[in-house]
Amino acid sequence: MTRSERKRDHIQYALSTGMPSWNSLDDIRFVHNSLPETSVSEIDVSVINGGLALSSPFIINAMTGGGGTETEHINRSLARAAAETGAAMAVGSQMGAVKDEREWYTFETVRANHPNGRVFANLGSELTPDQAVKAVEMLKADALQIHLNVIQELVMPEGDRDFRGAIDRIKKTVQAVDVPVIVKETGFGMSAENVKALERIGVSVVDIGGHGGTNFSRIENQRRERHLSFFDEWGIPTAASIAEAASLKSTLSLTASGGIRNGVEAAKAIALGADAAALAGSVLAALKNGGREEAASFLHQCMDELKMVMTASGASTISELKTVPVVIEGKTKEWLNERGID
Ligand code: FNR
Numbered sequence: 238m239t240r241s242e243r244k245r246d247h248i249q250y251a252l253s254t255g256m257p258s259w260n261s262l263d264d265i266r267f268v269h270n271s272l273p274e275t276s277v278s279e280i281d282v283s284v285i286n287g288g289l290a291l292s293s294p295f296i297i298n299a300m301t302g303g304g305g306t307e308t309e310h311i312n313r314s315l316a317r318a319a320a321e322t323g324a325a326m327a328v329g330s331q332m333g334a335v336k337d338e339r340e341w342y343t344f345e346t347v348r349a350n351h352p353n354g355r356v357f358a359n360l361g362s363e364l365t366p367d368q369a370v371k372a373v374e375m376l377k378a379d380a381l382q383i384h385l386n387v388i389q390e391l392v393m394p395e396g397d398r399d400f401r402g403a404i405d406r407i408k409k410t411v412q413a414v415d416v417p418v419i420v421k422e423t424g425f426g427m428s429a430e431n432v433k434a435l436e437r438i439g440v441s442v443v444d445i446g447g448h449g450g451t452n453f454s455r456i457e458n459q460r461r462e463r464h465l466s467f468f469d470e471w472g473i474p475t476a477a478s479i480a481e482a483a484s485l486k487s488t489l490s491l492t493a494s495g496g497i498r499n500g501v502e503a504a505k506a507i508a509l510g511a512d513a514a515a516l517a518g519s520v521l522a523a524l525k526n527g528g529r530e531e532a533a534s535f536l537h538q539c540m541d542e543l544k545m546v547m548t549a550s551g552a553s554t555i556s557e558l559k560t561v562p563v564v565i566e567g568k569t570k571e572w573l574n575e576r577g578i579d
Pocket residue numbers: 247248251298299300301302328329330359382383384421422423424446449450451494495496497515516517518519521
């Protein structure tokens with residue numbers, strides 16, 4: 238099976254396995270504020286994430302690598318939706334294109350269609366510093382995402398089995414590229430211990446990529462004869478992972494992702510301590526339903542919802558939203574108690 242056939246399967250199975258109906262962000266409740274002293278027209282949603290100024294806290298997260306005309310088409314549509322809504326956009330893994338210049342066009346379309354926006358390059362943690370420099374150059378990227386996907390690799394019959402050396406490779410990459418480095422999980426969450434290790438080696442942003450949205454164990458199990466279904470429920474739920482990472486009060490920026498379905502959930506993630514919210518599966522579903530227009534309209538709706546919640550909570554800026562009180566219930570509360578996090 239070629240890389241682009243595998244990526245096509247991922248899109249199809251991501252859509253068919255879908256987003257679960259329960260999400261750990263359902264455990265988070267805002268404390269109602271009857272005297273918010275805010276106005277919808279004065280809400281400022283701009284934010285600094287990893288030293289980068291973002292006009293919107295929404296990021297279309299990495300989805301399409303693999304190459305070929307289908308990747309080019311999806312990337313172009315997502316880049317246009319990002320440009321229309323002010324969202325930043327990460328591309329899917331560029332490893333194939335880094336190794337084969339004939340595939341560059343499938344990514345160059347992103348910068349061409351989002352010329353003034355924030356665009357993030359993407360490679361896996363098997364990268365070399367030279368490959369990282371190339372990936373950034375291909376997109377004239379504002380930042381580089383490095384994805385971690387241990388569980389996906391283990392469930393993939395043809396996947397990696399050796400995960401040694403990732404921290405060292407990430408450290409060398411941070412030193413080699415002249416843009417901020419974002420390390421992201423892909424749906425299994427990141428612990429406080431992992432975030433601390435990444436902070437120590439100079440990573441600028443951690444995207445915690447929690448459990449509760451697109452599930453690469455489920456996706457890869459569809460492609461296996463003997464299922465490793467115990468990995469389907471593996472991982473740190475998104476709300477718990479954000480709270481774990483935020484408890485460190487570190488200098489690096491946090492991006493929340495993993496099952497974010499709307500602007501209210503993005504607001505909850507920010508109130509837990511994230512600076513930005515990244516969405517993959519829900520944007521892909523909108524794109525498949527109604528093309529670029531529906532993807533853009535979905536992102537506009539997320540922004541409207543975020544502004545409404547900010548207004549109701551008395552938060553005029555994203556940094557104020559980070560400090561509004563929330564109540565943590567249910568399994569997320571249990572998780573945080575067990576881990577000794579307030
Ligand atoms: C992804 N994701 C992903 N991430 C990454 O860093 N590089 C990649 O190439 C891909 N490819 C990819 C393909 C498809 C079809 C999907 C749906 C997702 C993972 C993605 O960026 C994100 O981390 C997870 O999907 C969790 O977020 P959601 O989907 O729950 O919002």
